[in-house]
Amino acid sequence: MTQTEEKMSTQSKLILFILILGNFLCLISETVMNVALPSIISDFHIRTSSAQWLTTGYMLVIGISVPVSAFLIQRFTLRQLFVTAMSFYLIGSFIGFITPWFSLLFVGRMIQALGTGIILPLVMSTMLTLVPVSKRGTVMGIFSVAILFAPAIGPVLSGLIIQYYSWRIIFLGLLIAAALIFLFALFKLSNVSETSRPTIHIPSVILSTIGFGGVVYGFSAAGEETGWSNPIVWLTLIIGVVALALFVRQQSKLNSPMINMKPFRSSVFSRSIVLMFLIMMIQFSMMLILPLYFQTAAGLSPLQTGFLMLPGGVTLALTAMVGGRLFDKIGFKPLLLTGLVLLTIILSLFTTISSGTSTTTAAILYAAFTIGVGLSIGPVMTLALNQVPKPLHAHGSAISNTINQVSGAIGPALYTSIMTMASQHFIQQSNETNKTLLQIKSMTSGVHTVYYVAIVFAVVSFLLALTLKKKDQQLETQ
Template structure:
């Protein structure tokens, strides 16, 4: 089923509803463990670095599996892939719920991640097939709610679970939700994507795994523990970058590439994808650093920190939907300009944040920040994907999701290292005797540096947005 009519059928809307629900659930899992880690460390008597693998490993498996998704989407039906993915997620959630061992919990998270790595690009590829081009902004705006709101709500849900019950309640909730979505898919999901018999090039799979896995793992580890002083980080990144370079070169010469580089022949696609990467990097400056700062400077509990971020998550959801509708009516340029100007202004204000900043002030500023994100990230993603012809939809969605995962690895590592280095330098140079005051002052300086770095990304994004011009978009036939 492909749609070229003015209106989408009820069946198409139901299919997208099921897929977006699955996507939302999978993305909650990316951040739901962050608040639970101290509780898990205590329960299983494991080190912080070991526990961190519940999040790092999850991101790593997604980073490896998403690039292979283009092959899977072409080879298997929508029902086969989505039901398999949600089945893996159900198994992983159940294992995590009942396990008495940390090693089994870690394996369970990896199984969840395998399902997530299939679902993310599958949803986007299906949207490109079902949604007529003049409606894509609206639908991708709704899709952005899952991408941006789910990671924001994850810590709130886990904070509530841990404060009143235990970390196992998190997986009970995920398991029940996944079972409901799986049953819904079994009875209601229809096949709408055409399949073929592409051959899989094993050397490309190996290079993809080494490349994307190396980059995601290297940056993820860099944001923890010894950080950039760890030689293994640099070795892993070097292997990843070299493998990626060889991978890209091979794909350009193959008749049936694992990920086609054809979409990059469009300058609009290339610049839009890079702009999306920059905006996601800006978003991580808030998602990571703001709650971390207030937990330290204001001694907020995990639940209170989640509540601090919640209004921004809700604002982001509404703005993303509105931005999608506006994209279909007025185009991308006004949205990008207004959104990026707002981001520049709010980031400028956050460079003056201090321990005297109230949680209410931070909450309001973050809500305005999310308006800027909502007006930019959806439209720029729609603009990029509108340049991709039908036969390359699977490849375009794989590229977009891979870029998001790489941003998710680089952002936290970059901002954490900037904050840590600035903070340590300030502490070494300061004459303050009170250790608690010194710690807060040092962290404040570090956070200021983070937001200056984010401001640089915002300026580059604004200049890049000015170069984008409307190009003839590819309609689905």
């Protein structure tokens, strides 16, 4: 029986269901703290810069741990890794719920992140093992819901909780959800892949930690108040980039590399990974800048802003699932090109928004924007992973998830700094004497500049997508 004729068993579907549930919960945690930070600052009497580390540190730990995942996936069974990861997540959530000190809350978040860093690549690697190539579009569409919808719904959930309860209830909710998934996995999750005993190359781990840690921290720090003028930003970025260059060079020479670079020998894989990075960058132009603008310029509360973004989140989930099914029927190219054209059009419309733009108009435009994202990101991820031979599934998964995490660090920092610089330039050129109006107009100018940059990303993505051929869709080799 050929792979295209194969069907997924009920057991395989159950395994993927459990893994995607865990993945969804972990990705909610990436953004769920954003709205809660003011309350945490007030309760613990700490500075904003200190509280921000609950989010920055979370991303940093994930960025460091994901590259090690290829080794872990080969060394340990699926059940061992998932149960261990959910145990970390449970412990971290419990600490966050009961902690009387901020320092302990920070430790709890980092333990949560450690579990997340294991689960994210585990899901994708298992999917490659269980799902026939002919069905991957559909499954990747469902998986894309977790990747894109979970971070969008996080602020909405935390906004609702903060409005009526303590921020600790957020951790209680995460704890209960994690416990249910943990118990479900304990009784229903079975092993599907063979293990081996690869050796861990300590210098590679050190270079990976310094490299990915430096890049993630550098870009995260650039998004703070001091921005690119902070010498620490440049120092950590330079150290991170140099360490990554040495890491890549070292991996290409090792017999048993921590992350095998062989998938990049496929030009289709390489172009798809670049496309994935660019589309994620475009997505962040909305996820970060749009709510920030409407909170500052239009005076919306975090909860109101969350509901502004909610229709887009729902639309994104539906589009990703439909797009996944269409991928298996008509191929990636019509979906990818349509999505990128739609993104370019909607971004052009967003260059005209102002403080007078109604929330209904903004919500409709954002929902249309998410249709473009849903049609683009799932197909390009599936296309990339279809190029990875079976022995390299764990490595392809680690590469893909690392790109997602790095784009998550670069996107907010890049757009925040662009908006700040454009706003400052407007202030210097403006004759406006009303300080309130000047702030709104300068921020509007900054937001417009951000969307012009995002349009450039969209156009480059479209041109790159044109170089991909329909015959590239199902090229996995054994």
